[in-house]
Ligand SMILES: Nc1ncnc2c1ncn2[C@@H]1O[C@H](COP(=O)(O)OP(=O)(O)OP(=O)(O)O)[C@@H](O)[C@H]1O
């Protein structure tokens with residue numbers, strides 16, 4: 001039997017994914033506390049899991065190091081990997097939004113300074129509006145940028161809105177809704193089709209139940 005290699009996102013999304021895989025009958029073996037291993041054989045024969053940084057999942061899948069993986073729609077829109085998007089898993093639900101200091105008004109006569117982890121998404125969003133922007137690429141704590149006048153606005157993930165609120169910022173526009181997607185390497189979809197479909201269909205049942 002061909003092994004299906006699955007790239008899982010570490011962190012907050014990974015926990016939800018593990019839960020879903022477990023309910024779908026594809027349990028990942030229990031990991032010990034402080035376990036630093038990155039590869040696990042599933043209790044189900046023919047499945048191997050890798051733990052990778054959430055923003056790297058698409059790269060592993062695109063290049064075939066993993067056959068399938070779970071990535072946020074934000075990552076897919078930002079990096080546009082050449083993969084199949086098989087399923088909206090309906091977990092990791094949030095949105096990409098523009099936010100600014102309370103009361104901020106965009107004076108369109110000058111270049112808008114936009115801080116973000118997602119330069120391509122931000123660029124496309126403002127290009128469609130014909131708005132001239134200056135991108136400031138950051139890797140985290142994006143909400144600091146407008147407070148310290150590093151930028152006028154941010155383009156970032158908003159889930160509950162708590163981070164914005166606690167930093168005296170407010171969302172001004174939604175860029176795009178975001179949720180986790182099951183993605184698949186194009187060659188693997190052909191050559192491991194029946195095994196991949198088995199995982200996909202089991203996950204489909206789970207995500208339909210949570211809808
Ligand atoms: N606050 C949030 N609520 C819900 N989903 C989120 C939230 N923040 C991010 N996500 C989703 O979960 C995915 C993983 O986010 P997470 O914050 O765990 O990774 P990260 O630390 O940003 O990743 P990396 O270190 O690879 O840049 C994101 O790509 C997004 O789709």
Ligand SMILES: O=P(O)(O)OC[C@H]1O[C@H](OP(=O)(O)OP(=O)(O)O)[C@H](O)[C@@H]1O
Nearest residue numbers: 140141142156157158159160161162163
């Ligand atoms: O609307 P909320 O529920 O408050 O969630 C949104 C926050 O979550 C994410 O940050 P993360 O925790 O990944 O931190 P980082 O971006 O600083 O790495 C995102 O970048 C926001 O800051």
